[in-house]
Amino acid sequence: MAPELTLENAQELILNNTTTLFFEHVSLLEAGGRILAEDLRAGENLPPYQQSAVDGYAVSDGWADLRSSFTLAGHSALGDYPAVTLNSGEAMGVLTGGALPSGTEAVIPHEKTIVEGNQITILEKAKPGNNIKQAGEDFEAGTLMLPRGTCLDSGCMALLAAFGIDKVPVYRRPQVAIWGLGKNVIPCHLTPGPGQTRDSNEALLSALLQQEGAILVASELAGAMTKNEIADRLAELLAKADLIITTGGTYSDGENDSRRLFESIGAQVFYWGVNIQPGSHTGAARFGQKLLFSLSGNPAACAVGYQLFAAPALRAMQGMNPCPLRVQAACLNGFPKKSGSRRFVRGHASYTVKGWEVEVLAGQKPSMLRSLINCNALIDLPAGSPPVERGAVADIILLSNGRDFNPTTKA
Amino acid sequence: MAPELTLENAQELILNNTTTLFFEHVSLLEAGGRILAEDLRAGENLPPYQQSAVDGYAVSDGWADLRSSFTLAGHSALGDYPAVTLNSGEAMGVLTGGALPSGTEAVIPHEKTIVEGNQITILEKAKPGNNIKQAGEDFEAGTLMLPRGTCLDSGCMALLAAFGIDKVPVYRRPQVAIWGLGKNVIPCHLTPGPGQTRDSNEALLSALLQQEGAILVASELAGAMTKNEIADRLAELLAKADLIITTGGTYSDGENDSRRLFESIGAQVFYWGVNIQPGSHTGAARFGQKLLFSLSGNPAACAVGYQLFAAPALRAMQGMNPCPLRVQAACLNGFPKKSGSRRFVRGHASYTVKGWEVEVLAGQKPSMLRSLINCNALIDLPAGSPPVERGAVADIILLSNGRDFNPTTKA
Numbered sequence: 001m002a003p004e005l006t007l008e009n010a011q012e013l014i015l016n017n018t019t020t021l022f023f024e025h026v027s028l029l030e031a032g033g034r035i036l037a038e039d040l041r042a043g044e045n046l047p048p049y050q051q052s053a054v055d056g057y058a059v060s061d062g063w064a065d066l067r068s069s070f071t072l073a074g075h076s077a078l079g080d081y082p083a084v085t086l087n088s089g090e091a092m093g094v095l096t097g098g099a100l101p102s103g104t105e106a107v108i109p110h111e112k113t114i115v116e117g118n119q120i121t122i123l124e125k126a127k128p129g130n131n132i133k134q135a136g137e138d139f140e141a142g143t144l145m146l147p148r149g150t151c152l153d154s155g156c157m158a159l160l161a162a163f164g165i166d167k168v169p170v171y172r173r174p175q176v177a178i179w180g181l182g183k184n185v186i187p188c189h190l191t192p193g194p195g196q197t198r199d200s201n202e203a204l205l206s207a208l209l210q211q212e213g214a215i216l217v218a219s220e221l222a223g224a225m226t227k228n229e230i231a232d233r234l235a236e237l238l239a240k241a242d243l244i245i246t247t248g249g250t251y252s253d254g255e256n257d258s259r260r261l262f263e264s265i266g267a268q269v270f271y272w273g274v275n276i277q278p279g280s281h282t283g284a285a286r287f288g289q290k291l292l293f294s295l296s297g298n299p300a301a302c303a304v305g306y307q308l309f310a311a312p313a314l315r316a317m318q319g320m321n322p323c324p325l326r327v328q329a330a331c332l333n334g335f336p337k338k339s340g341s342r343r344f345v346r347g348h349a350s351y352t353v354k355g356w357e358v359e360v361l362a363g364q365k366p367s368m369l370r371s372l373i374n375c376n377a378l379i380d381l382p383a384g385s386p387p388v389e390r391g392a393v394a395d396i397i398l399l400s401n402g403r404d405f406n407p408t409t410k411a
Numbered sequence: 412m413a414p415e416l417t418l419e420n421a422q423e424l425i426l427n428n429t430t431t432l433f434f435e436h437v438s439l440l441e442a443g444g445r446i447l448a449e450d451l452r453a454g455e456n457l458p459p460y461q462q463s464a465v466d467g468y469a470v471s472d473g474w475a476d477l478r479s480s481f482t483l484a485g486h487s488a489l490g491d492y493p494a495v496t497l498n499s500g501e502a503m504g505v506l507t508g509g510a511l512p513s514g515t516e517a518v519i520p521h522e523k524t525i526v527e528g529n530q531i532t533i534l535e536k537a538k539p540g541n542n543i544k545q546a547g548e549d550f551e552a553g554t555l556m557l558p559r560g561t562c563l564d565s566g567c568m569a570l571l572a573a574f575g576i577d578k579v580p581v582y583r584r585p586q587v588a589i590w591g592l593g594k595n596v597i598p599c600h601l602t603p604g605p606g607q608t609r610d611s612n613e614a615l616l617s618a619l620l621q622q623e624g625a626i627l628v629a630s631e632l633a634g635a636m637t638k639n640e641i642a643d644r645l646a647e648l649l650a651k652a653d654l655i656i657t658t659g660g661t662y663s664d665g666e667n668d669s670r671r672l673f674e675s676i677g678a679q680v681f682y683w684g685v686n687i688q689p690g691s692h693t694g695a696a697r698f699g700q701k702l703l704f705s706l707s708g709n710p711a712a713c714a715v716g717y718q719l720f721a722a723p724a725l726r727a728m729q730g731m732n733p734c735p736l737r738v739q740a741a742c743l744n745g746f747p748k749k750s751g752s753r754r755f756v757r758g759h760a761s762y763t764v765k766g767w768e769v770e771v772l773a774g775q776k777p778s779m780l781r782s783l784i785n786c787n788a789l790i791d792l793p794a795g796s797p798p799v800e801r802g803a804v805a806d807i808i809l810l811s812n813g814r815d816f817n818p819t820t821k822a
Contacts, residue, residue, distance in 0.1 A: 051608075095595070096659070155782075156783075160614065188575055197508045198573050200572040203569050298507060367458075374564065
């Protein structure tokens with residue numbers, strides 16, 4: 001029996017149950033990539049006073065013609081306001097970012113001048129204000145510089161530095177615990193005995209979590225723990241994590257039933273089972289403001305489930321747009337199977353002169369790792385789709401790095 | 412006098428002078444996003460033996476019809492090879508990843524079965540091999556799993572874990588020192604005195620360097636140091652950095668002439684001056700296998716210079732494709748100035764149902780920070796371009812996050 005809940009309904013339930021995390025103040029160099037939790041206004045003008053925009057010569061005549069000459073009245077030192085006032089016919093050497101002598105009407109870049117002794121000839125026509133940074137021209141005191149919700153990119157970082165802001169209010173990064181419930185799963189550095197499998201989900205999820213800015217606070221395997229031990233440990237993990245991802249143990253009649261586990265500690269399950277392939281045996285629960293996700297133990301199903309269910313919650317917790325970018329792409333190769341349920345096929349998307357293209361990656365069984373290598377897109381095949389032919393156009397979801405080109409993520 | 416060297420010629424010189432860094436071994440959880448420095452072959456079959464791909468029932472008849480019944484011969488425990496052999500008409504409960512009893516011809520997922528006492532009725536037709544992972548079906552022993560040059564994404568990480576590989580050979584991350592040469596530039600946490608400016612380039616460059624996987628090993632300001640002190644310190648920084656970026660001090664007749672500085676310590680300048688705006692006063696030098704870049708002190712010119720000159724070198728040092736993705740985009744607004752030299756205008760690109768679009772960001776003076784906020788693209792306007800009209804199509808360079816959609820970055 002395929003579950004009836006659609007992906008979109010499950011995602012809506014997730015976002016309805018997700019709370020933006022409280023904010024914290026971090027130092028400037030830690031703020032890159034974080035989401036601003038308050039509006040930031042300019043505390044003063046930037047620049048604070050008139051400055052030269054180039055290395056060159058401040059001139060007293062804002063409309064001086066090509067080949068006009070000026071008498072050099074000195075060079076202004078950086079780190080000081082020039083004490084001199086420029087009189088008519090005078091010029092002064094100035095450096096980028098330096099204060100200008102009073103009487104300056106324009107600045108001529110040094111490469112547009114000829115200096116002979118104390119005479120300067122200019123090689124371009126002056127215009128009043130040229131190469132002068134006016135006080136407040138970048139940001140005026142009191143204006144909104146960065147609204148709440150801005151992702152602090154390198155430019156924002158530079159702006160914060162220019163205003164001397166070293167304590168930056170940003171949404172807290174989600175603390176995440178991951179927990180493998182499969183009894184036969186062992187840490188990857190051990191050699192599997194009979195019937196045992198190395199844990200690959202820790203490495204998979206830790207890389208994916210890092211891309212979303214989440215902090216991995218615990219990564220464990222239940223192994224031979226009893227039901228009671230598992231429930232006790234889950235309660236402990238809930239105390240330190242904002243979100244818990246369990247993998248495996250989704251078998252409803254077996255020992256490691258993650259749904260019963262979630263319910264046994266008092267978490268409220270808000271969906272269980274979603275009508276997709278791979279990973280339909282998936283569910284989510286809420287415990288206070290914390291979220292628990294149960295994903296498949298099969299690596300490809302785990303990766304798909306993470307991207308469709310856990311990643312949007314992690315983005316929403318940080319005040320980001322939860323939705324990845326969807327585009328249409330031409331398939332570079334085919335996919336031979338019909339899709340009963342809606343299916344998410346792993347692909348490698350690229351943008352070429354022909355537009356978006358996607359390669360169906362080899363090894364699409366949920367248990368296989370091969371289709372996760374170079375996977376940067378999920379191909380979204382509707383329920384009842386016939387085999388995909390080469391050249392067909394499909395909807396694809398661009399993963400993680402695609403978000404920057406999503407128009408709706410703009411602050 | 413605009414310099415004559417084109418951007419492409421400068422970039423070619425940079426790549427000709429760039430050496431891929433030596434490799435190092437890092438632990439698995441540190442390897443995410445790094446570039447593999449050796450071919451990796453499968454040391455064994457994955458999976459190592461036949462396993463169940465689902466939680467369900469191993470059945471003895473690979474062609475069993477819908478509604479066929481089997482007698483339950485037990486449940487196989489995980490963590491062991493089942494000692495039982497399935498006889499005709501028998502089934503056994505198995506768990507995902509578990510070994511299968513001999514005699515298994517197919518596995519039926521538990522949700523496609525009805526269990527009554529020790530009788531199991533299957534709700535779908537069996538097919539031989541269904542839901543069985545064959546030994547080596549994901550990767551066969553000896554096959555090339557990941558070629559040298561692969562960017563280790565989350566899928567690669569999972570694969571390394573599955574093979575128990577904890578020492579991963581990756582190219583070393585470039586160690587970078589940044590150094591502000593402007594005499595009036597002070598650390599951003601200080602309050603500027605007359606004629607002083609807070610350093611915003613440290614915050615800008617540290618965020619940009621992080622995106623390229625580089626490690627910031629030193630960030631300093633020359634301030635009032637003498638020429639000799641600066642040269643001595645530069646030699647010290649060269650001992651610990653693979654690449655040095657200086658900002659400011661590009662004025663050819665002033666005190667902080669970075670070209671003369673580079674030459675004074677014996678570095679070989681391979682270009683100086685590039686015919687672009689902003690930031691034409693830029694240059695690069697080589698000292699052994701180390702690179703030195705001189706960028707403008709003006710923030711927007713510094714950011715453009717970093718993206719066009721330093722970032723490609725940092726990518727090449729790590730064995731990555733140095734070239735960012737270029738696309739054509741419709742301009743959402745205009746840019747009012749003619750461009751004498753080739754000009755790089757800061758923009759925000761997004762991909763919509765209409766294709767790529769780019770917004771010309773406000774505040775395009777090289778000295779201003781405003782155009783760097785939300786900047787994820789450079790609009791490449793050829794020399795002699797008229798003002799850009801809204802709706803015009805322009806070439807744009809997608810910054811950092813765009814690389815994943817570049818077909819040439821595929822391993």
